[in-house]
Amino acid sequence: MNSKYTMLIDLDSCSGCHACSVACKAEHQVPIGKNRHTVQYVENGEFPHVTRNFIPTLCQHCTDAPCMEVCAVSAITIKESGAIVIDQEQCIGTSACVDACPYGAIYMDPTSFKAMKCDFCESRVEGGELPACAATCPTDAIQFAFEDDPKIQQALEKGKYTRWEPESTQPRVWYKGLDHQTESKLKRINHLREEK
Amino acid sequence: MAVKHIPTMCLNCSTVCGMIAKVEDGEIRKLEGNSLDPNSGGKLCAKGQAAINMVEDPDRILYPMRRSGPRGSGKWERISWDEAIKAITQQFRTLRKQKRPEEMVLLYGRDRTNGFLERFTHAFGTPNKLGHRGLCSLNKRMAIRTVIGDTDWDTPDFSNSHYILNFGSNFYEAHQGHVGMLARVSEAKRNGARLVTFDVRLSNTAAQSDEWLPIFPGTDGLVALAIGHVILRDRLQNDHFIQYWTNASLNEWKAYYQLYTPEWAEQESGIPAIKIEEIAHAFASAAPRATTITNRGTHAHKNGFYNEWAVLCLNALVGSIGEKGGWCYIPGDVNLSVPQPGPLPPKPRVQTELSHPTELPFVNQVYPRAASSTIFPYIAQKKASVDTLLSYYVNAPMSWPEGPTFVRDVLLDEDLIPFHVVIDAFHSEMVEVADYVLPDATFLEKWDLDARNSYELRPYVGLRQPVIPPPGECKDIRDILIALAKETDEEMAKYFSYDNAEHFIRVWAEAIPGGLEQLEENGIWEDKSQPKAYMPYLQKTTYSTSDSDVKTDDKGIARLIENDQVIGRQWNGEIVKGFSTPDRRFQFKLPQIGQLLKSDAPITPVYRPIKEHKHLGKNEYILTTFKWNVHTQSRTANQLWLTEIVGENPCWIHPRTAELYGIEEAQDFKILARGREGESPYMIVKPVITEAIHPRVLAISASFGHWQYGRTAKNKGYNPNPMIPNWTDDVGGGQSWNDTVVLIEQVT
Incomplete structure (x- = not known):
């Protein structure tokens, strides 16, 4: 397998409905108060020229992943598919990765005390399904495929996709319509409440 | 054990999307969409997926109960089903023996039994099967039903539309048809369609629109009339449709619209005249691939009926009705497309002030038993006497206007309502005021055939089937009604000769190709042999102009000579169906309004300014309500995955307004209702200070403010309903949710 997974999120289509984040919660039994995937709302402008952007946020599956670097036991690895995964057997729960992730995408599971996050729905994708978030998106705003898929190629060429990249992490998740002002207001996924 | 995939239908909102339950060891692992559903196409929203939380609510009602203290005391004793059925049917028998069956009132919130509740009330002999329609969509339905006659709900062809003009519908978050609509509109937008939204608030629909136009509440109809004015003034109308398919001439339309200038509309609505001109041109040039869409922003007002009618007329003006990409509709009632098996009981002849309120004659003629905001005031005024109230899947004290105050007081009064039986799955605010409680199964544990436009x-x-058995002694509503009917008397029992809900559905489903077996496996049956319902009014009838038993008059109306029955309209040498109105045309004039209402109610779509909004003081504001995408009105606050996303409902207020009163973030403020009899209701709320709302409007979401409903829902947020008076559109009969005038005060 040479090609790697890519997720494209079209903010011009996203309705902010949270179907994706609840699908993720249900699929992975994510505990209340923790998120692998959540939709952020960002408002800009003054009445009556107000905009609200909806931004599904999840692990960005960085090519250069800060979480991997800090893991003392190398429990975080990059798969051949490009997905960044945390090996639950290996993890010893230091939570260094939680702090290292610039997106706040990692949380400590309150029962197992191990680090957890989005794994691009490995279990579903292996069975030929789409990740839970992409499968249920009512507006097809979330696309998921190998990067050499013609649809992905075409979208990337035409669609002005950019990345949420507070550091040079080179994510595998691309956004269409993510302007600088909105990007600067995005919060870390598992710190939404504290940062409000 | 393998994971079973069981198809069923969602009912966590009224969109009823097809869903697949993944079930393992008798537990629901996950709920997903069913790709065979023609509307949702296999997508399932946040609410649908969170229905697992509902099933697993630790505070569900599991057994029949009888109150053991005063009504409302919260003291209950568990009883057996046998005891419950015996006690209730004893009361039923007395009413039937004493020939006063109309004193049994069935109040329901969400009747997705598609006829079974009515079977029960008809068999009982009461006309009082009363719902929440008057609180929900009555003004819109009244307008569509009287103006085109074929249906009471629009089904715009969004997928093929080039211009979607949205008056106050938040279909990206709620609306019946939600997922199917938003999927199609977002696709149309990717293909270049334009979406323009009028709303007092930047809803998520407004946020995803090409333009959000903040409008003053209750003026949508005027803006629609002004758009019509420009269309006619600049000769952008579809002459053909107006001439042949409406009941007024082009000159009548023109003369009528002359009054409604964009300048006047600007004064009242705040929408710039130049914007109205621009929209009129864009809408007309996109026609016939142009459509309007409306909902509570348009019709949940005292002038809601006329607002809806004015918007509807825009589609007639540009000739987009029934066209590909236009304002489409499906003739008939989709819910009755599979008729229920007989024998069906006759419709009772008796009428009451609850089923047919004298002051709403137009509603009684067009949409009987649909007015809702009159129910509790009339019971309080003893305009109708009630012996037994049977409440099903309805939470009136929580979610009705003046619910937590006036409605709850009426329900607590044993003189007004001597006997109250509540069928509910949860400890709702309605259960609080019950005498007997029967534990309902949730929608994931019950049977039904269901469909939407x-x-x-x-x-x-589609089929709704149990994906897990009901817990404790909970029962499917059909099982409960079958048991009640059989125990009441033989006369009632003969309409309920079924062993149980499953048996009934099996018999009912025989009318569908493949029967129940096919549905159990696939969940959905779609009639793909049918062409899409474009231009239903041009559909040919079986009659011909040369038939000897048919006559046509100078207006082209075709009748049977024998009995004068209207059968269609002459069109291009054929007899086509036309619209299901008296003259088979789209109604620009409704003379029956004038005949029925002795008031000065106009017979054409008019702008009726809201009396209470005239002379609005500088310190007075309009309080409106709305729904979030992750909640329904009153039934989702117990679902953790949803309350985690939205778990409170602070009040939206514009920064300029907040500044005037020195209101800052996280600082409570007071909203006081203006000019009510007695002590004015008020509420103290937290603000959300946001640019995303009209400066003269406050907005608070429904869904919160439970004082019952289990540990997850209870005591979260505010219930705005004590503030919102029982105000009805005197023509359309719908509740005016969005007209409440309030004052703002600082809390010291």
Whole structure:
């Protein structure tokens, strides 16, 4: 397998409905108060020229992943598919990765005390399904495929996709319509409440 | 054990999307969409997926109960089903023996039994099967039903539309048809369609629109009339449709619209005249691939009926009705597309002030038993006497206007309502005021055949089947009604000769190709042999102009000579169906309004300014309500995955307004209702200070403010309903949710 997974999120289509984040919660039994995937709302402008952007946020599956670097036991690895995964057997729960992730995408599971996050729905994708978030998106705003898929190629060429990249992490998740002002207001996924 | 995939239908909102339950060891692992559903296409929203939380609510009612203290005391004793059925039917028998069956009132919130509740009330002999329609969509339905006659709900062909003009519908978050609509509109937008939204608030629909136009509440109809004015002034109308398919001439339309200038509309609505001109041109030039869409922003007002009618007329003006990409509709009632098996009981002849309120004659004629905001005031005024109230799947004290105050007081009064039986799955605010409580199964534990208007514009039907057994002694509503009918008397029992809900559904489903077996496996049956329902009014009839038993008059109306029955309209040498109105045309004039209402109610779509909004003081504001995408009105606050996303409902207020009163973030403020009799209701709320709302409007979401409903829901947020008076549109009969005038005060 040479090609790697890519997720494209079209903010011009996203309705902010949270179907994706609840699908993720249900699929992975994510505990209340923790998120692998959540939709952020960002408002800009003054009445009556107000905009609200909806931004599904999840692990960005960085090519250069800060979480991997800090893991003392190398429990975080990059798969051949490009997905960044945390090996639950290996993890010893230091939570260094939680702090290292610039997106706040990692949380400590309150029962197992191990680090957890989005794994691009490995279990579903292996069975030929789409990740839970992409499968249920009512507006097809979330696309998921190998990067050499013609649809992905075409979208990337035409669609002005950019990345949420507070550091040079080179994510595998691309956004269409993510302007600088909105990007600067995005919060870390598992710190939404504290940062409000 | 393998994971079973069981198809069923969602009912966590009224969109009823097809869903697949993944079930393992008798537990629901996950709920996903069913790709065979023509509307949702296999997508399932946040609410649908969170229905697992509902099933697993630790505070569900599991057994029949009888109150053991005063009504409302919260003291209950567990009883057996046998005891409950015996006690209730004893009361039923007395009413039937004493020939006063109309004193049994069935109040329901969400009747997705598609006829079974009515079977029960008809068999009982009471006309009082009363719902929440008057609180929900009555003004809109009244307008569609009287103006085109074929249906009471629109099904715009969004997929093929180039211009979507949205008056106050938040279909990106709620609306019946939600997922199917938003999927199609977002696709149309990717293909270049334009979406323009009028709303007092930047809803998520407004946020995803090409333009959000903040409008003053209750003026949508005027803006629609002004758009019509420009269309006619600049000769952008579809002459053909107006001339042949409406009941007024082009000159009548023109003369009538002259009054409604964009300048006047600007004064009242705040929408710039130049914007109205621009929209009129864009809408007309996109026609016939142009459509309007409306909902509570348009009709939940005292002038809601006329607002809806004015918007509807825009589609007639540009000739987009029934067209590909236009304002489409599906003739008939989709819910009755599979008729229920007989024998069906006759409709009772008796009428009451609850089923047919004298002051709403137009509603009684067009949409009987649909007015809702009159129910509790009339019971309080003893305009109708009630012996037994049977409440099903309805939470009136929580979610009705003046619910927590006036409605709750009426329900607590044993003189007004001597006997109250509540069928509910949860400890709702309605259960609080019950005498007997019967534990309902949730929708994931019960049977039904169901459907909604399909945006694919062809018929389909879906199956709701139990994916797990009901817990404790909970029962499917059909099982409860079958048991009640059989125990009441033989006369009632003969309409309920079924062993149980499953048996009934099995017999009912025989009318569908493949029967129940096919549905159990696939969940959905769609009639793909049917063409899409474009131009239903041009559909040919079986009659011909040369038939000897048919006559046509100078207006082209075709009748049977024998009995004068209207059968259609002459068109291009054929007899076509036309619209299901008296003269088979789109109604720009409704003379029956004038005949029925002795008031000065106009017979054409008019702008009726809201009396209470005239002379609005500088310190007075309009309080409105709305729904979030992750909640329904009153039934989702117990679902953790949803309350985690939205778990409170602070009040939206514009920064300029907040500044005037020195209101800052996280600082409570007071909203006081203006000019009510006695002590004015007020509420103290937290603000959300946001640019995303009209400066003269406050907005608070429904869904919160439970004082019952289990540990997850209870005591979260505010219930705005004590503030919102029982105000009805005196023509359309719908509740005015969005007209409440309030004052703002600082809390010291």
